Amino acid sequence: MAEIGFIGLGIMGKPMASHLVKAGHTVHVCDLVEESVKHLCSLGAGRCVCAREVAQKSKIIFIIVPDTPDVEAVLFGPEGVAEGLKPGSIVVDMSSISPIATKEFARRLAAKGVEMLDAPVSGGQVGAENATLSIMVGGKEEVFNQIKPYFELMGKNIVRVGGNGDGQTCKVANQIVVALTIEAVAEALLFASKAGADPMNVRQALLGGFAQSRILELHGERMIKRKFDPGFRVRLHQKDLNIALQSARSMGLSLPNTATAQELFNALAAQGGSELDHSSIVMVLEKLANHTISS
Numbered sequence: 001m002a003e004i005g006f007i008g009l010g011i012m013g014k015p016m017a018s019h020l021v022k023a024g025h026t027v028h029v030c031d032l033v034e035e036s037v038k039h040l041c042s043l044g045a046g047r048c049v050c051a052r053e054v055a056q057k058s059k060i061i062f063i064i065v066p067d068t069p070d071v072e073a074v075l076f077g078p079e080g081v082a083e084g085l086k087p088g089s090i091v092v093d094m095s096s097i098s099p100i101a102t103k104e105f106a107r108r109l110a111a112k113g114v115e116m117l118d119a120p121v122s123g124g125q126v127g128a129e130n131a132t133l134s135i136m137v138g139g140k141e142e143v144f145n146q147i148k149p150y151f152e153l154m155g156k157n158i159v160r161v162g163g164n165g166d167g168q169t170c171k172v173a174n175q176i177v178v179a180l181t182i183e184a185v186a187e188a189l190l191f192a193s194k195a196g197a198d199p200m201n202v203r204q205a206l207l208g209g210f211a212q213s214r215i216l217e218l219h220g221e222r223m224i225k226r227k228f229d230p231g232f233r234v235r236l237h238q239k240d241l242n243i244a245l246q247s248a249r250s251m252g253l254s255l256p257n258t259a260t261a262q263e264l265f266n267a268l269a270a271q272g273g274s275e276l277d278h279s280s281i282v283m284v285l286e287k288l289a290n291h292t293i294s295s
Contacts, residue, residue, distance in 0.1 A: 001025050004150070005058030007051055007074055007081070008095070009036035011230065012121065013064040015128040016094070019153045020062075021045050028057045051075075055084030060147065061091050064121075067239055068097040075105060087113030092147055094135075096120045096175070096236075098243050099168040102138070106164035115143045118164060120171035121155065122178070124232050126218075132156045136174070138167030172247065175240040179261040179278070181215045186282035189223055193293040199224050219279035224293055231277035238265045238274070 001024050006017040009031035021027045021043045029040045030048040041047050048054045051074050055061055061081055063074055071093055075081045091109055106116040117139035127133040133155035137144055144160045151158045161170045192202040203220045241262040248255045267284045286292050
């Protein structure tokens with residue numbers, strides 16, 4: 001059994017860390033939310049007061065926090081991971097952040113004799129709770145092979161995409177597909193409802209054809225039943241699409257539909273919806289149409 005650190009016990013991190021604890025590993029946890037720490041400690045995890053202490057006690061340190069500056073602060077800020085790392089340790093960042101920053105973080109850790117994997121996830125809260133996440137990994141193959149048994153406790157579809165930063169690049173691509181598919185499902189169900197068809201029956205019919213997807217299955221139902229508790233928050237998808245659009249600009253690449261989806265999220269956030277599930281993008285389209293999807 002390994003000595004593992006886990007920093008970040010939010011909607012995703014809390015169930016992910018719990019799978020490691022339940023598998024019998026010694027897990028040292030740290031988070032700003034006391035309730036989350038208490039929950040993990042009730043399962044058998046050890047409490048740490050800061051990221052440095054987590055690194056001091058652990059050989060492998062998992063991190064999942066909201067954004068690029070948060071990862072940098074956890075790694076290199078005061079009382080951060082870098083202050084407690086031992087040569088030979090492995091840092092696994094499962095946050096969704098900038099691929100460019102990820103490469104720089106990996107370089108800085110390598111100078112300390114520490115390997116890093118970027119391993120962002122997809123599957124939302126349900127995937128985290130059921131240990132069915134997709135995990136997209138960037139880093140050395142031998143390091144990936146060392147960590148894969150731990151990934152298998154948290155996810156099902158685990159793919160090493162390439163070197164450091166490539167996992168984050170894959171996650172950005174994932175978030176583009178997810179955003180555009182959510183928006184497409186919202187348009188389709190709104191169209192059906194406005195035309196007088198029962199959107200739940202339309203959704204059920206579409207699930208049997210070429211338009212089927214997990215987003216149609218899960219988020220389509222959320223839209224119809226008005227269940228917009230997160231899930232995956234609008235503000236986090238905004239952050240991911242910002243990374244996509246900024247990276248695209250740096251490459252001289254146009255992502256017109258990604259930009260449109262981002263504007264819809266921006267409009268939703270401006271209306272106070274930044275903490276809702278990203279399936280609530282349908283509310284912006286409903287407002288424009290002066291029509292609410294109903295079954």
